[in-house]
Amino acid sequence: MDRERGILFVLSGPSGVGKGTVCKALRAQKLDIQYSVSATTRNPRIGEVHGVDYFFKTKEEFQRMIENNELLEWAEYVGNYYGTPIEYVNQTLDEGRDVILEIEVQGALQVRNSFPEGVFIFLTPPSLEELRSRIVGRGTETEDLINNRMTVAREEIEMMQHYDYSVVNDEISQACSRIQSIITSEHCKVDRVTNRYKKLLGDE
Amino acid sequence: MDRERGILFVLSGPSGVGKGTVCKALRAQKLDIQYSVSATTRNPRIGEVHGVDYFFKTKEEFQRMIENNELLEWAEYVGNYYGTPIEYVNQTLDEGRDVILEIEVQGALQVRNSFPEGVFIFLTPPSLEELRSRIVGRGTETEDLINNRMTVAREEIEMMQHYDYSVVNDEISQACSRIQSIITSEHCKVDRVTNRYKKLLGDE
Incomplete structure (x- = not known):
């Protein structure tokens, strides 16, 4: 196999920071990147497709995994x-x-x-205050729940x-562009380019 | 001083790979990045400005440096x-x-x-054959000189x-865009963001 292996990018961050929104915006840009498909034991909702939205499993199947x-x-x-099934990722x-x-x-x-060889990206709120206002903005939470979220956020x-990386989610388009830069630059890392480099030297 | 310190990016690569051309193209994009100014003992050419094109020095001054x-x-x-004077960079x-x-x-x-904390980018020819044709393309070199250049290139x-990074110079605009991605992603590295991170935690 001649082709360079792909890279696993893990996008995470405190709840309320906007992981889902950023991920949706990245998807909309139709980059040459695959989104991981989760396994779950919950029932499919109308329109959800096995292998696309989720791998739907019984509890017994999941426990065996x-x-x-x-x-x-x-x-x-x-x-x-x-x-997250390893097989699909690999x-x-x-x-x-x-x-x-x-x-x-x-x-x-x-x-x-x-999977330590993955590249881990932390989506960071511009400030805890900003995170707070975003959570309050949902309008569905009590004050206690909000304060609890803040404590969790501080821990997170x-x-x-x-x-490996911290990407501030000050603006979705900016955050997406930073993530794309990380994807590009990771492919330029000398350690990863070793194959191409050896090919160059053996060319003659 | 509250501001995050800048990063030194070192762009290098085999002779003939197109470092100068890529650097000129980067300059044309007017990024928020400063180009290092070299010191030299050679005489200024017409139009060259001290502190802009070079720091012009006497041999004695240079030897003292x-x-x-x-x-x-x-x-x-x-x-x-x-x-390259350290003072200007710092x-x-x-x-x-x-x-x-x-x-x-x-x-x-x-x-x-x-300066080990710098970020080192290696500009790589798409292949040694390509490098060869570029050098021949100049039309000013003998066969021996070309073969010699090839040997040097292999060593380089x-x-x-x-x-840290290898950027293939297959196309100038592509190479520039990869270098810009490296610059962006380096600023997102968790180690460099520690200050902003501590500020976040101390905000409340």
Whole structure:
């Protein structure tokens, strides 16, 4: 196989920072990058397609995946399992395509352990105050819940040091453009270019 | 001083790869980056301005700079000294501005020793064959000189491993865009963002 292997980019950050919005905006730009497909035990909603939106699994199937270390990370949420199958990621990378995985901080730290060669990007709020106003802006939370979120956010920001890059989400288009720059520059890293470099030397 | 310090980017690569052309194209894009000004003992040419094109020095002044370790790198070429004054680079970085230094491979390796916190970018020819045709294209070289250049280029390409990034100069606009991505992504590195991160945590 001659082709350079793809790179796994993990996009994470505190809840409320806008991971989903940034990821949607990245998708809209139709970059040459594959979005990771999660496995879940919850029931498909109308219109959701197996293998596109999720890999739908029974609880028994999911538990077998956990036991066999077939997940980069997993969590239980409101009685259902959610996780990232390793196989899909590895297959895509082997085809020479990059994969992007949008995930909560706890999951990202699991991936850091199970897939250390990934590139970890932390989406950062311009300030905690700004994060606060965004959460309040949803209009669905109580004051206690908001304060609780702030404490969690402070803890999560401390986790930034486990990441490779910090991208401030001051403006979605700016954040997307920074992430694209990270993707481009990671492909230029000398360590990754070794193959091309050896080819150059052997050309003659 | 609250402002984040600038970053020194060192752009280098084999002779004939197009460092000067890429650097000129980058300049034309008027990025918020400062170009390093070299010191030299050669006489100013008509129109050249001290402090803009070069810092013009006497041999005695230049030798004193060498002795006092005031140069990031230096070399003697056709009886004249050329070098990169540390002071200009440090002042600009302290102002929070990035500096770009275009330089031969030997000089870049000197800078790697004297300024290891710099970011080292290696401009790579798409292939040695391509490099060869570019050198022949100049039409001013003998076959022996060309073969000699090729040998030097192979040695220089081996030096790629001392760099952080490898940017293929297949097309000038592409190479410039990759370099800009590297500049952007380097500013997103978690290690460099520590200040902003601490500010976030101390905000409340």
